[in-house]
Amino acid sequence: MANGNGVKVVTIGGGSSYTPELVEGLILRHDRLPVSELVLVDVPEGEEKLETVGALARRMMEHAGVPMRVATTLDRRRALEGADFVTTQIRVGRLPARILDERIPLSHGIMGQETNGAGGMFKAFRTIPVILGFVRDIQELCPDAWMVNFSNPSGMIEEAVFTQTDFQRAIGLCNVPVNMRAGIAAIMGVGEDRLELRLQGVNHFVFATDVLVDGRSVMDEAVERYATIADDETLAMNNFAAKPYSPEFIRGIRAIPCPYHDYYFHTAEQLAEELDEFRTGNVRGEVVGRLEETLFATYRDVRLDVKPPELAQRGGARYSDAACDLLASIHSGAGDIQYVDVRNRGCIADLPYDSAVEVACRITADGAEPLATGRLNPRIAGPVHMIKGFERLVVEAAVTGDRDLAVAALAQNPLCPTESTAVAVVDELLRAHGEYLPQFSR
Numbered sequence: 196m197a198n199g200n201g202v203k204v205v206t207i208g209g210g211s212s213y214t215p216e217l218v219e220g221l222i223l224r225h226d227r228l229p230v231s232e233l234v235l236v237d238v239p240e241g242e243e244k245l246e247t248v249g250a251l252a253r254r255m256m257e258h259a260g261v262p263m264r265v266a267t268t269l270d271r272r273r274a275l276e277g278a279d280f281v282t283t284q285i286r287v288g289r290l291p292a293r294i295l296d297e298r299i300p301l302s303h304g305i306m307g308q309e310t311n312g313a314g315g316m317f318k319a320f321r322t323i324p325v326i327l328g329f330v331r332d333i334q335e336l337c338p339d340a341w342m343v344n345f346s347n348p349s350g351m352i353e354e355a356v357f358t359q360t361d362f363q364r365a366i367g368l369c370n371v372p373v374n375m376r377a378g379i380a381a382i383m384g385v386g387e388d389r390l391e392l393r394l395q396g397v398n399h400f401v402f403a404t405d406v407l408v409d410g411r412s413v414m415d416e417a418v419e420r421y422a423t424i425a426d427d428e429t430l431a432m433n434n435f436a437a438k439p440y441s442p443e444f445i446r447g448i449r450a451i452p453c454p455y456h457d458y459y460f461h462t463a464e465q466l467a468e469e470l471d472e473f474r475t476g477n478v479r480g481e482v483v484g485r486l487e488e489t490l491f492a493t494y495r496d497v498r499l500d501v502k503p504p505e506l507a508q509r510g511g512a513r514y515s516d517a518a519c520d521l522l523a524s525i526h527s528g529a530g531d532i533q534y535v536d537v538r539n540r541g542c543i544a545d546l547p548y549d550s551a552v553e554v555a556c557r558i559t560a561d562g563a564e565p566l567a568t569g570r571l572n573p574r575i576a577g578p579v580h581m582i583k584g585f586e587r588l589v590v591e592a593a594v595t596g597d598r599d600l601a602v603a604a605l606a607q608n609p610l611c612p613t614e615s616t617a618v619a620v621v622d623e624l625l626r627a628h629g630e631y632l633p634q635f636s637r
Contacts, residue, residue, distance in 0.1 A: 201231025202526060205278040207271060207329060208285040208346070209235025210245035212490045212509055215502040217282070218252045220515030222259045228523040234266045234274045240289065242269060244491060251494045258500035271332065278337040280522050283329060284345040287321040288631050290487070294480035295627045301473040303620050305611055306466055309479070310348040310399050311458050312610035316589050316601070317624045319351040321631045323593040326352050330362045341525055341562065343368055344536075345518065350398025353536045353551035355590045366521065366563050367536025367551065369398050371453050373517045376534070379406055379451065382420050383413065391532050393568055394554045395450075395543055395575065398536050400459070400582045401553045402450040404572045414449070422446050438464055448574040459578065459609055483509070521558060528560035537563045544570045546583060581609065596634030598625065 206217065214235065221230050233252065237245040249267035256263050268274050275281065286293065296314035297307035306312045326344065333340055342365045344352055353367035372394060380390045385408050393405035406417040422445035437454045438461040445451070458465055472478050486508055493503050517533075524531055532555055539552045542565035546552060556563035571579055588604035591597070598621065606617035625635055 201229050202279045203232045203234070203277055204230050204280045204282065204522070205234045205236060205274050205340075206282045206284065207236045208241075208283060209267065210237040210241040210243075210248050211284050211286075212244075212248075212487050212494075212506070213284060213345075213514060214248045215251060215255065215494070215506060216515040217284075217518055218255050218265075219502045220519030221263065222255065222261050223515075224519050224523045225261050225263070228519065228526050230263050232264045232266065234268060234278075236268055236271050236274045239269055245269075247491055247494050250497075251499060254497070254500040255502070271329075272336060275332055275336040275340075278333075278340045279526075281329070281333055281337070281340050281342045282345060282518065282522075283326060283342065285322065285325065286346070287318075287325055288628065290480050290484050292321065292628060292631065293318070294478060294484070295624070297469075297478040297480050298473060299623050299627060300620055301469055301478070303616055303623075304466075304470075305616060305620065306458060306462070307469060307473070307478060308458060311455065312608055313605055313620050313624065315348045315351070315399075316605060316608075317628060319348050319355075319589050320593045320601070320635075321628060322346055322348075323352060323355040323590065324634060327355060327359060327594075330356055330360050330365070333364075334362060340364065341366065341522075343518065343521060345369075345514070348398065350400075350536055350551050350553060351586050351589055351593075353398075354586050355593065357538045357549050357551055358587075358590060359594055364562065367398065367553075368517055368521060369536070369553070370514045370517050371399065371455065372401065372534030372553065373513045375403060375451070375453055377513070379403065379417060379421070382424065383408060383417060392534065392555060393566065394534055395568055395571055396453075396553055396579050397551065397583055397586060398553045399453065399455040400579065401453050402448070402456075402572070402575050402579075403453075404450050404568065404575070406451075417451065418445060418449055421451050448572075450572055450575050462610065521563075524558035525560060525562065530557055530559055532556070532566070533558050533563070535563050537565050540565060542567050545576070546571070546579075547587075550583060550587070578609070581607070593634070596632070596636070598622075598635055601625075601635075 245267050252265045300313040301307035308314050344367045349367040349369050356365045380387045391407040392403045394401050395404045405414050422442040437457050536551050536553050539550045555566045585608050592600040602617050602621050605611050606614035611617050
């Protein structure tokens with residue numbers, strides 16, 4: 196690698212409560228990914244959390260006996276020099292911004308969620324310009340580094356990188372597909388190492404359209420088994436309660452939806468729950484804020500030298516597996532199959548060539564090569580095209596600061612019932628987040 200003395204990983208947003216997940220993953224894979232230096236970077240507002248997480252990371256390394264130097268800094272550009280991998284896990288505006296993303300739409304009677312609908316759109320508006328700045332720095336300071344983005348909404352961020360820059364070494368990552376694979380393996384009664392998925396769709400709106408065991412398609416059996424599981428939580432996320440699907444729906448689409456499809460296919464039920472959370476001061480951002488207070492109190496305990504079990508409540512199950520397996524496989528050129536967000540490049544024939552898709556990829560030293568799946572399964576094509584169209588409008592609005600385009604984008608999202616609602620929600624969110632949206636004040 197570029198460093199010559201081991202692998203250098205730079206994590207932007209290093210003060211995140213998720214970082215101990217990443218640290219544990221690097222420790223467990225040190226034989227395959229010999230990281231010699233981990234640099235955690237954050238902004239001044241996050242300095243106290245950065246130093247807390249950095250101290251815990253050093254204790255974890257010492258406890259594990261892994262010779263990995265951990266540094267913390269607020270100087271991103273200096274940190275990037277000589278990097279082999281740059282991971283990004285940022286939240287512009289921090290949790291108060293997330294809470295606004297959730298509460299303001301709910302106050303208008305529509306879904307408030309940080310990666311879907313109005314909330315996801317405004318998280319993208321705040322995040323995309325910042326990530327594009329990271330890309331410019333990487334191209335200047337460590338052009339051979341791979342940028343692996345964990346920040347939500349991951350698919351829209353990658354859409355922006357792929358369509359607004361010429362940077363070729365960016366990959367998006369989410370823990371949803373790896374959890375889907377584990378859940379489907381459990382349903383099929385086989386080890387995860389024997390099972391592969393073929394995916395079609397975009398981040399947080401992806402379907403498993405084929406299931407292979409030992410290289411042989413078992414999709415008919417997988418659909419039937421999934422369809423007949425009552426009150427299934429096998430593929431559920433721990434940051435919201437997934438609803439069971441009817442056997443008729445699953446057989447009808449002949450695909451297995453990801454948990455985030457609940458927002459679109461069980462909208463009324465999910466909205467009712469979120470409105471109750473809104474009334475009781477328990478939207479997810481508020482819950483996470485309380486969780487993080489507990490987590491950071493735990494992290495400050497100088498006796499703690501492993502990832503605490505309480506982190507599992509944060510919603511990042513298998514995050515370190517997905518992240519560190521990707522880095523390790525690029526480093527070694529493993530050639531294994533993983534599920535990431537990449538440029539389509541014809542993988543899904545009827546989606547734009549340069550667009551971000553979440554699909555099965557073969558991971559080599561040259562990055563992630565998407566495995567072709569042909570045209571979209573016609574039974575899911577309509578909603579996938581709709582969400583992809585929404586994403587592309589959001590990216591254009593994020594870059595241009597076009598308020599009218601933001602309204603048009605939200606009005607076309609299935610979670611927004613009327614265009615007049617879109618106008619009201621967009622304008623209130625623009626006012627609420629004004630300090631983080633300079634592009635809209637031009």
